[in-house]
Amino acid sequence: MITRKPRLEDVAQRAGVSMKTVSNVINGYPHISAKTLDRVQTAIDALGYRPNLSARNLARGRAGMYALIVPQLDRPYFAALARHVIDAAHEVGAVVLIEQTGGDLEAERRVISGEFSRRVDGMIFSPMTIGAEEIANRSDATPLVLPGEHVDQAGAPHLGIDNQAAARLATRHLIDLGRTRLGMIGVGRPRQSNPRYRGFRQALTDVGPRAEPRWLRTARGVSGADGEAAMTKIISDGNPLPDGIFCATDWLALGAIRALLQNGIRVPEDVAVIGFDDIPYGAVSTPSLSTIATNRGQIAQQAIRLLKAPGTEVDHDLATIDFRLVIRESTAG
Known part of the structure; x- marks a missing residue:
């Protein structure tokens, strides 16, 4: 009966193998028979053994x-x-x-x-x-x-989505809903260096709705307050409102929706709003937020894979991460 923290030698003794064999199993050495692997794993589970990751990483010259x-x-x-x-x-x-x-x-x-x-x-x-x-x-x-x-x-290695294509998809969604007066919040300066703005303009060029300068707003930042301020400015100008707004981030979009509702403007009946990023809050806002969802899990997995094996071949210039359109109440009602 082991009353102290189990050690490598305890696992080896219980499994009837050498300490080297136990070490090979823990470190994923490929040339181990299924029978030996099962005996060692059974001993590890029975004893509750946990490898000393700090020591293992130190031996490998890694920080873990x-x-x-x-x-x-x-x-x-x-x-x-x-x-x-x-x-x-x-x-x-x-x-x-x-x-x-x-x-x-x-x-x-x-x-x-x-x-x-x-x-x-x-x-x-x-x-x-x-x-x-x-x-x-x-x-x-x-x-x-x-x-x-x-x-x-x-x-x-650069991991990202094709922002221009994603913004074009979001804008085309507004157009497909029959919106003909489109605006954007989070345009950025200079505009042509902003891929989300380029995607917005490309969708307009493809189909033909108009986007007047007064409906294009550069937000101070990317927060909800920034989106609310930008949308309030569009409303207070006294000109006809756009009937569709594409926001460069979800946070901006949530702020824009607040400004619209505060001024008695219905979303999406009067103005449809779509964001970008699929942050968790957007799924439970009122109305829930249509958006472009980036596969963050894929970003994380690929990033760790590339760091774990430095020098892995990757095309630095191509976006490799998936994205998709998520339709919710802020555009579809």
């Missing part, structure tokens, strides 16, 4: 930890992404260090300078401000993956 670095963890998109990254890391026996930069340039420069290099085996970094050239010329050799839309062609 990845860093997820985002602009703001309280943004719903990044909070949801963090959950998926943690799950994907746990599947390979690793943990996640989470940091936020606030989108500050100097903070992002510290990330690529090697601030985390002695503590982590790789970084999943979502920059807001730093340019591709600086990232490509970094001196730190820590494996790096870049999710999102802000930086590509930076000498590191």
